[in-house]
Structures are given as C-alpha cells and as structure tokens.
Amino acid sequence: MWTSIAAFAAVAATVVDGLAIDPRSNKLVTSEALRKRIKVAALEEKAHLLERFAYDSPDKNRVIGSEGHQATIDYITNTIKKFSKYYDVYQQPMPLSVGLSANVTINGKETEGYAVGLAPGGHASGPVIAIPNLACEESDFPDDLTGKIALVFRGTCVSGEKVAFAAAKGAIGVLVYNNVEGNLLGYSLQRYPESDTDYVPTVGISQAVGEGIISLLSAGGNVTAELTSEAKDITTYNIIAQTKGGDQNNVIHVSGHSDSVAQGPGINDNGSGSISLLEIAIQLTHFSVKNAVRFSWWTAEEEGLLGAEFYVKSLNQTEKDKIRLMLDFDMMASPNYAFQIYDGDGSAYNLTGPPGSAEAEAEFTHYFENIAKVNHTEIEFDGRSDYGPFLDAGIAAGGIACGAEGIKTEEEFQMFGGAAGVPYDVNYHEDGDTANNLNYDAWIVMARGIAHSTATYARSFDSLPPKNSTAVKARAETQMFEYKKSGRYLSMI
Ligand SMILES: *[C@@H]1O[C@H](CO)[C@@H](O)[C@H](O)[C@H]1NC(C)=O
Ligand SMILES: *[C@@H]1O[C@H](CO)[C@@H](O)[C@H](O)[C@H]1NC(C)=O
Ligand SMILES: *[C@@H]1O[C@H](CO)[C@@H](O)[C@H](O)[C@H]1NC(C)=O
Ligand SMILES: *[C@@H]1O[C@H](CO)[C@@H](O)[C@H](O)[C@H]1NC(C)=O
Ligand SMILES: *[C@@H]1O[C@H](CO)[C@@H](O)[C@H](O)[C@H]1NC(C)=O
Ligand SMILES: *[C@@H]1O[C@H](CO)[C@@H](O)[C@H](O)[C@H]1NC(C)=O
Ligand SMILES: CC(=O)N[C@H]1CO[C@H](CO)[C@@H](O)[C@@H]1O
Numbered sequence: 001m002w003t004s005i006a007a008f009a010a011v012a013a014t015v016v017d018g019l020a021i022d023p024r025s026n027k028l029v030t031s032e033a034l035r036k037r038i039k040v041a042a043l044e045e046k047a048h049l050l051e052r053f054a055y056d057s058p059d060k061n062r063v064i065g066s067e068g069h070q071a072t073i074d075y076i077t078n079t080i081k082k083f084s085k086y087y088d089v090y091q092q093p094m095p096l097s098v099g100l101s102a103n104v105t106i107n108g109k110e111t112e113g114y115a116v117g118l119a120p121g122g123h124a125s126g127p128v129i130a131i132p133n134l135a136c137e138e139s140d141f142p143d144d145l146t147g148k149i150a151l152v153f154r155g156t157c158v159s160g161e162k163v164a165f166a167a168a169k170g171a172i173g174v175l176v177y178n179n180v181e182g183n184l185l186g187y188s189l190q191r192y193p194e195s196d197t198d199y200v201p202t203v204g205i206s207q208a209v210g211e212g213i214i215s216l217l218s219a220g221g222n223v224t225a226e227l228t229s230e231a232k233d234i235t236t237y238n239i240i241a242q243t244k245g246g247d248q249n250n251v252i253h254v255s256g257h258s259d260s261v262a263q264g265p266g267i268n269d270n271g272s273g274s275i276s277l278l279e280i281a282i283q284l285t286h287f288s289v290k291n292a293v294r295f296s297w298w299t300a301e302e303e304g305l306l307g308a309e310f311y312v313k314s315l316n317q318t319e320k321d322k323i324r325l326m327l328d329f330d331m332m333a334s335p336n337y338a339f340q341i342y343d344g345d346g347s348a349y350n351l352t353g354p355p356g357s358a359e360a361e362a363e364f365t366h367y368f369e370n371i372a373k374v375n376h377t378e379i380e381f382d383g384r385s386d387y388g389p390f391l392d393a394g395i396a397a398g399g400i401a402c403g404a405e406g407i408k409t410e411e412e413f414q415m416f417g418g419a420a421g422v423p424y425d426v427n428y429h430e431d432g433d434t435a436n437n438l439n440y441d442a443w444i445v446m447a448r449g450i451a452h453s454t455a456t457y458a459r460s461f462d463s464l465p466p467k468n469s470t471a472v473k474a475r476a477e478t479q480m481f482e483y484k485k486s487g488r489y490l491s492m493i
Pocket of ligand 2: 230
C-alpha cells in the first residue's frame, strides 16, 4: 500500500522541484501574476493523486484515522517542506477517539446502532430515561441519572454537550436518536472532550427507533437498553505553513480541510479546497509578500470542525490578534455549481461576521464581477465549516464555495447554467465524489478567486477595518448563540 502511495508522491515531487524558488521571488505578489500561475492541469493532477490515496487504502476514503487521510497529510506536508526557505511548516497533533462499531439491544431485541465519533468505547446496560426538550441545557436533565442510559434527540446544540450533561449526572451511556429520517452514519459528538472523563459510551439510533422508545416510555412502560461501542484512539494532524517573509504580526490565514467523510474519497468535499490551497502555496513562492500568509489544512472537519477548533483553542489572545482575516475554502468544484460567497455583511441572511468579514465579502464580489466576470450568489455565514471557530473567537472571516447538497433554483440555473431542481453536488458525501465528477471550469474560477484574495491581502490589509478583538468577540458569541437556538440550525448539527 505504502509503496504505491510513495510512488505517486515522487511523481508529484518532480513537478514541484521544477518550481523551486527562483530569483523573481523578490517581486511583490500581485493578484494577476498569482492567478496566471494557477492552471487546470496542476489542479487535476493533484485531484487524481488524492483519489489514489483514497482508493489505495483499505477503506477507500480519506476519513480521519485512515491510511488515505494520513497519506494526504504526508503529501501536503512533504510538498510544502520542499520550500523550506520560504515556509515554516509544522503538523499540530490532535488526539481523537474514532467510533468503529456499535451494537444496541432494546428490551432484549437487537436493533441497528451506529458508532459515534469521539465517544469512548465501552458497554452499558440499564433503564432508559428520555431527556425532554432538546437536552441542550443542564435543566433538561434529571438530577440523578446514576446507572441510567439517557436518550437524547440530535440537534440544536452539538451532541457532545448533551453527553457531557448526562455523564455529569451519572448516566452510564447515551443513545442519540436522529432528528431526520435515516441512519446516523459518520456522526460525531462534534466537540472535543474537555477532559478524559467527560464522555460515556454513546451509540446512535434511527429516528424511528428513538420515537418507538419514547412512545413506550410515555405509555408508562419500562425500557432497558444494552449498548456496546468500540472506539479507537488515534492522533491526527492539522498542517500549518507560514511564509517566513512578510509581517509576522499581521497574517492572512487561508485554509481548507484535509479529511473526507467515510462514504467516499471526498475529492470535491473537500479535496478541491485542499488542492487549491496547495497549488497556491506552491505558486506563491515565486513572489514576496508584505503580510505573512498562513496556510492551514484542518483535520477532522467532517467530525465537527474539530481540527480548526483545536487550533483556535491553542492560540492565546496575542496570537489570535495576529490573524487579520481567515478565509476558508471547501467544495470548490461542484458539478452543478453556483458561485457562492459567504454573506459576511449579513445583507442576505442577517448573520454578520466580525468587522472585516463584510470587506472580505466585498473583495470576492469584486473578483467575481470584475475579474472573472461571472454571476454570484450569497450563502449563509452559519459557521458550518472550519471558519466557525474563528468567528466564535471574533476573528474576521470569509470564503467562497460552489454548493453542496442544496438544490439549484431556477434563478440560479439562469445565472450559472447546469440543471435546476438538482443538487449542486449530487455526489455530496457519496462514493461518487471523485476526480472525474468535478467541474473543472468552475474549479479554475474558484481557485483563481483564492489566489486573488491571497495576493490582495498579502500585499495590504488597508481595505479592512482596524482590528479590535475585545469589541467584536462578545457580539460574535451572542449572535451565534441566538442563531444556534433558531430552528434553522437544527438539521445541520
Ligand atoms: C417500571 O419500573 C419501575 C421501577 O423499577 C416499577 O416500579 C414499575 O412497576 C415498572 N413498570 C412496568 C410497567 O413494568
Ligand atoms: C457488533 O456486532 C457485530 C456483529 O456481531 C460485531 O462484528 C461487532 O464487533 C460488534 N461490535 C461491538 C462494539 O460489540
Ligand atoms: C502566546 O503564545 C505565543 C506562542 O505560543 C507565545 O510565544 C507567547 O509568549 C504567548 N503570549 C502570552 C501573552 O501568553
Ligand atoms: C432577516 O431579518 C428580517 C427582519 O428581522 C426578517 O424579516 C427576515 O426574514 C430575515 N431574513 C432571514 C433570511 O432570516
Ligand atoms: C448572469 O445571470 C443572468 C441571469 O440572471 C444571465 O442572463 C447572464 O447571462 C449571466 N451572466 C453570465 C456571465 O453567466
Ligand atoms: C476596542 O473596543 C473596546 C470596546 O468597544 C474599546 O473600549 C477599546 O478602546 C477599543 N480599542 C481600540 C484599540 O480601538
Ligand atoms: C462550503 C461547504 O459546503 N463545505 C462543506 C465541506 O464539507 C463539510 C463536511 O462535509 C460540509 O459540512 C461543508 O458544508
């Protein structure tokens, strides 16, 4: 397995070596010069490479903890390390528990159970207590759950909060039932445990099974459950690379995620983002920068933005203040694309980002309208991808995307072509998310959009308001809290 992966990495290395820093790297980067260096062929080659990492691994994906993901991390790191005069690069280790398998018996009858990421392995058997409301507040829980198994509804807040409340009241296990039809495959507690004893064995069950238990209990019956979950402790890595040149106290932070879901190779979601960043990082070495440029490839995005959250938590306020703007790129090549900009000024969805986010949106608008000369739409700035933890920390953020499982409207069909009434990416989180199903015309527009913003902010932050983290942090937190309580957030968690 490793041999073939290494062989592919070696081919890529040859290409990369041909681009070793040349004398022109003393020339200050411009949007146009950097954009010109971003070519479809280089993106396509790397997409196939990532796909090989998935298909050459036993799991056929690039989910965290898999060989395919580790190969992706090694490949990105080794590629950047070839430019060690230009970048400082490091891997930030993050320990995680990944769910392997789970079994549940309800009143002696076996039913389908789903492994939950971040939950510890173990076995629990006892009476089931249904937690009323959404189980997002401590007051939803009875004072004493000793020896009991808590049944909670999925949604509104991350399941990690619910499981931590249950565990603190003495529960020995938790069943999470789905808030929509279907199974809970690839689900995670979505919150990095605060301590080793924070969580108890947790298993996912379908909506139907959860509702069945609730009606038995409300009819006065007793329900006993026995659950077994198997988990594996792994260490996964964020990759962080920063230019040695440029003002180290004023950083433009550009990022994507390196992992995929379990269902497929994840080449659009979000290999397309990781590859775009890597290509831009390589091409940037031909130029000098005024502000430092930091590239990150987050791990465990699919498990609940864990890599980005872990990273933000590792920064003290001084380090956070150095990040003038964080840009996030995911889903860059959806087959039935729309060019979408995160609504940083709240003009379309009411949810604004910290000061600077509106200006970032305006910069992408300028790129689509005046440089790429294509239509664009806005998408909700909802914290659903890796920029979420940055918003919560009061750091200005922005980004562009091409669309995930959402359905293209008739109006968007007029604007972008493709097909109305069909998802932007029919392969979203499926095994068809492969290199051959990408839209390369869309991707090059998107990748050059990343190049445009990277070059623009590497030259100057003059278009952004002055940074004041104390003023914005409270506002960002309040706004996200209100939003998370709203119905719209429910089905996303
Ligand atoms: C349920 O369990 C409780 C306490 O263990 C017991 O008092 C009650 O009779 C049981 N109810 C039924 C319907 O079995
Ligand atoms: C669940 O049951 C399956 C099939 O019997 C078994 O392969 C698996 O190891 C079990 N998992 C746990 C955590 O008990
Ligand atoms: C913040 O973190 C950086 C990097 O770890 C460290 O060098 C610096 O001393 C810290 N500053 C404060 C005020 O703790
Ligand atoms: C934004 O807020 C206005 C006024 O409160 C409301 O009418 C509108 O529906 C909101 N829009 C969205 C997309 O939530
Ligand atoms: C932009 O969208 C309009 C419809 O709203 C369409 O007529 C026009 O051709 C589109 N422009 C481009 C460049 O695709
Ligand atoms: C930042 O905002 C706070 C609260 O609004 C204010 O007290 C402080 O003076 C501001 N700091 C700067 C450097 O503008
Ligand atoms: C912008 C976008 O659609 N990003 C997606 C990348 O992948 C994660 C996990 O699948 C999605 O939640 C994001 O929505």
